[in-house]
Amino acid sequence: MASHGGSAATAPHCGFRPGADRSRPPAPGDLALPVTGAKLLTSADGQPLRVVDLPADTDWVPLGTLDGTPAWATELSTAEDLPGQARDWASLAAEVPEPHATLAGRALAVMTWRRTHRWCGACRAELTDLPGETARRCPDCGLYVPMQLSAAVLVAITRPGPAGRADELLLVRHATGPTGLWALVAGFVEAGETLEAAVHREVSEEVRLPVDRLAYFGSQPWAISGPGVLLAGFTARAADPHAEPVVDGQELTQARWFGLDALPAELPPAYSISRWLIDATVTAARR
Ligand SMILES: [Zn+2]
Secondary structure: OOOOHHHHHOOOOOOEEEOOOOOOOOOOOOEEEEEEOOEEEEOOOOOOEEHHHOOOOOOOEEEEEEOOEEEEEEEOOOOOOOOOEEEOHHHHHOOOOHHHHHHHHHHHHHHHHHHHOOEOOOOOOEOEEOOOOOEEEOOOOOOEEEOOOEEEEEEEEEEOOOOOOOOEEEEEEEOOOOOOOOEOEEEEOOOOOOHHHHHHHHHHHHHOOOEEEEEEEEEEEEOOOOOOEEEEEEEEEEOOOOOOOOOOOOOEEEEEEEEOOOOOOOOOOOOOHHHHHHHHHHHHHHO
């Protein structure tokens, strides 16, 4: 995982750092990430716009810093008469460096959260922003409303291949979404559940297999399944090397073992932790 995730962001001014600092107003050269619906406005080459590119009366929301430069989001009802082009997160993530993709994902997540958390869920008063936090509070009843993450797990399950052949990896096809893709078993974590328990439950529910030797791999903020999703990746071994997966036909349409030297071409995109897990599993098997 050394080449992925937050490892590049350990230096003070390197990579993306989330934040909510409003103590200094946006400067003309700061990064600007206008959100319109589920899309982001960028320059023609996918790079972020600058604050100076938008009208002076724009209402900015702090996102953090990218390589030390403050970044700001705003919500636009229309992208007409403004510079740049509207891009969805997947097409942007496929093109730009990972810290920029992570910043873009945070812009979409924060603006979606603000749009869907305007009113107090307990007493219906209008919520107010808390300085320095991505959180709001109700002025009437005091309810604290932080932006919350949904955790999801995914797991690369392997088993020994036939004698003299490579190990095998379990891949599945979903009934909805990109149905042609061979993906990993995945699902959201339930309240009251550990990440590890979620892996065991999802594998049991989706393909009815027991697994062991569960090991944490890494994580990725993910802007496609919904706002504020954090994916946690694991590796595991099939507890019974002879067991075959069984799918319900509802959530999954197919599940099968592939030799690590004969994986299908329809794999998750290069910017996804699913693909990092698959590639790392192939690399580990070659050692
Ligand atoms: Zn309230």
